[in-house]
Amino acid sequence: MGITSTFTPHDVYSGHTIDPEVSDKTVRDVVFYLQTLKAPIQRDSGNPINVQGKNLFSQINCSGCHTPQLKTGFSPVSALSNKTIYPYTDMLLHDMGNDLDDGYTEGFAKTSEWRTPALWGLGLSPNSQGGQYFLMHDGRAKSIEEAIMMHGGEAKLSKDKFNLLNESEKSAIIHFLKSL
Ligand code: HEC
Incomplete structure (x- = not known):
């Protein structure tokens, strides 16, 4: 962002170390605010179509990267400490193939590597984007289906399996993803 602090003391443009432009307290307050924002909760999880979609999501190994459930480690903030969360990400980098390169x-990431985005809140995202989806790292996918079709590299097998599903199975997965 081009703002220096004691955490990032070098100016990105000049490379010079310049006076911190924001105080440690301001940085810490913003971090705390972001850390404690409430995570979106799945809606309508008992609906049979969402149950079916979730099962298919695992069967075709979308869950291999979009890990449904994780447990947090210790945090001095008790609301964050040792909690079971449902982020649908492994938080790892994956080679997603040439089209996404x-x-x-x-850092050390290859140009075709991207970190698995969390899918919690996916179905709510159009609400804050003028009713539209802007998915993948640069927003190039305008629907969930398009985003799935852009999966290559390590995710190609999973995409191919999606393509082999029948229409009602595909729409169950989409319905489930919109409930997140
Ligand atoms: C090999 C790991 C991997 C597998 C398997 C995988 N994904 Fe992904 N997925 C990713 C990565 C990495 C991205 C981000 C790519 C980018 O930003 O360009 C992504 C992006 C997405 C997005 C867009 C999210 C956003 O906020 O932009 C959706 C939706 C999605 N995946 C659904 C699926 C579904 C459904 C499947 C199963 C058919 C699947 N993924 C399988 C790694 C994976």
């Missing part, structure tokens, strides 16, 4: 990298 945009030649850009951060």
Whole structure:
């Protein structure tokens, strides 16, 4: 963001170390605010179509990367400590194939590697985006179906299995994803 702090003391443009532009307290307050925002909760989880969609999601191994359930470690913030959460991500990098290789990298990631995005809140995201989806790292997918069709590399097998499902099975998966 081009704002220096004691956590990131170097100015990104000049490379010079310049006076912290925000205080440690402000940075910590923003971190705490973001950490404690409530996670979206699945809606209508008992609906048979969502149950079917969730089972298929595991059967075709979408869950291999979009891990349905994780447990947090210790946190001094008790609301975050040792909690079972349902983020639908393994938080890891995966090689997603040539079509998603945009030649850009951060850190040690390869240019075709992306971190699995959490799918919690997926069905709510259009509410804050003018009724539209903007999915994948640069928002290129305008629907969940399109996002699935863009999976390549390590995720290709799972996409191929999705394509082999019949129409009602496919729509059960989409229905389930919109309930997250
Ligand atoms: C090999 C790991 C892997 C598998 C398997 C996988 N995904 Fe993903 N998924 C990813 C990654 C990584 C991204 C982000 C790619 C990007 O940002 O360009 C992603 C993005 C998505 C998105 C867009 C989310 C967003 O916020 O932009 C959806 C929806 C999604 N996956 C659904 C699925 C479904 C459904 C399946 C099963 C057919 C599946 N994924 C299988 C790794 C995987």
